[in-house]
Amino acid sequence: MGNKTTRIQLVGIIILSIGSFFINQVNAQIDSSSMKHTKGNQLDFWDILNNVLYKHPPVREDTSAIKTGKLRTSILTGLEYSQITGLDAAISSTVAFYTSNTTDANLSYIKASIHYTQKKQIKLPIHGNFWTKGNKYNILTEGHYYKFPQTTYGLGGYTTIADADSIDFSYINLYQTILKKLAPNFFLGFGYNFDYHWNIKEVNSRPSIKTGFDQYGFTTKSIASGVTLNLLYDARRNPMHPKPSYYLNLVLRNNFTFLGSDNNWQSLLIDARRYLHFPNHSSNTLAFWTYDWFATSGKPPYLSLVNTASDNYMNMGRGYIQGRFRGQDLLYLESEYRFGITNNGLFGGVIFANTQSYSEPLSHHFEKMLPGCGIGVRFKLNKFSKTNADIDYGFGANGSHGLFFNIGEMF
Numbered sequence: 001m002g003n004k005t006t007r008i009q010l011v012g013i014i015i016l017s018i019g020s021f022f023i024n025q026v027n028a029q030i031d032s033s034s035m036k037h038t039k040g041n042q043l044d045f046w047d048i049l050n051n052v053l054y055k056h057p058p059v060r061e062d063t064s065a066i067k068t069g070k071l072r073t074s075i076l077t078g079l080e081y082s083q084i085t086g087l088d089a090a091i092s093s094t095v096a097f098y099t100s101n102t103t104d105a106n107l108s109y110i111k112a113s114i115h116y117t118q119k120k121q122i123k124l125p126i127h128g129n130f131w132t133k134g135n136k137y138n139i140l141t142e143g144h145y146y147k148f149p150q151t152t153y154g155l156g157g158y159t160t161i162a163d164a165d166s167i168d169f170s171y172i173n174l175y176q177t178i179l180k181k182l183a184p185n186f187f188l189g190f191g192y193n194f195d196y197h198w199n200i201k202e203v204n205s206r207p208s209i210k211t212g213f214d215q216y217g218f219t220t221k222s223i224a225s226g227v228t229l230n231l232l233y234d235a236r237r238n239p240m241h242p243k244p245s246y247y248l249n250l251v252l253r254n255n256f257t258f259l260g261s262d263n264n265w266q267s268l269l270i271d272a273r274r275y276l277h278f279p280n281h282s283s284n285t286l287a288f289w290t291y292d293w294f295a296t297s298g299k300p301p302y303l304s305l306v307n308t309a310s311d312n313y314m315n316m317g318r319g320y321i322q323g324r325f326r327g328q329d330l331l332y333l334e335s336e337y338r339f340g341i342t343n344n345g346l347f348g349g350v351i352f353a354n355t356q357s358y359s360e361p362l363s364h365h366f367e368k369m370l371p372g373c374g375i376g377v378r379f380k381l382n383k384f385s386k387t388n389a390d391i392d393y394g395f396g397a398n399g400s401h402g403l404f405f406n407i408g409e410m411f
Helices: 002-028 045-053 212-217
Strands: 072-082 086-097 108-117 122-131 137-147 150-152 165-183 186-202 222-234 245-255 265-277 285-298 329-340 347-358 370-382 387-396 401-407
Touching (some): 045 370, 072 370, 072 387, 137 186, 186 245, 370 401
Antiparallel strands (some): 122 137, 137 165, 245 265, 370 387
16 A cells, blocks of 8 residues: 555656646747748758759749648658667658648648568557647547567566566557647547557576566466546647647556456556757757656556557667566656757757666665667658658667667657
């Protein structure tokens, strides 16, 4: 009971801290009308391609003004590398569009990709973020299919490479959420989340050694099926390239056996972000992100526990392989500085630092911080939707490192 009370108190402290952070920043809100923008032509991938293919490149229509009915498409192929996947060949695409002509309309988008790795892993994620006319409703859709042999290390922050347990499984999920506007930028809604892992098996397991997965409760399949209550504050107009703004998403998920879940359990997600220009009158961006997850009651399946890169876009914890750390509760904080390299907007750069901490399986306390940091480059794919291709190299503790790839900003 004491441990659960401590968790609830900690959640309260985090919520109050986020609230205080938002309130204290109101007076520091940046007046975007005073921004000094670099003059001259802006370039992106399609401009470069047209210059290569055509002696007299066609003039591209400037769609920077909000216009409905236009699709802003970005497609990218590339190679990633991490210790868990080896080389990862990926094709990624983003389609962005507006449903309103007003200046405060939010950008809707669909992101999808297909990955095949050197270790014969398959990943097919798709995400949709749709805003109806006047931002009255926000419809969020997420789906994944994984065939994903990987290594897991048990629970908490003290696990080592020696705790490695090779597992194989297939995974599919479907998340659907509908939110209604209650006030400017403020939304309330409900959703349904479904997670199904099957064909779970430990590869090359040694019967004499009890792994962290075994200790938690090994199963050959698991189902988590539940409803969510969602509270959203989203002042970003373009989530692919946020300007100074705030974002806060609270998701309370209740999984029930009558909906098909293996057992009843509950979780709370807190996802908060802050973006500001630094220095004040530049276009460089300083961004902050906290991503905190708590199993508030019951026992989630092992593969449904929060872990490194288990956020929707698998971007959390750069510097560590996916699934390197896992636990029943997570505290996560990241900051990133985004700056231009060329005046035409074609290239930019980032530096970032993060830290993650997981509750320990015995004490249920947060005892160890796990830092990461790195650098990256940005290449403009579409100057009208301001969509970038991201290539980052991250470093973690004890020699952990990896190459990370994304379309749109990491958060």
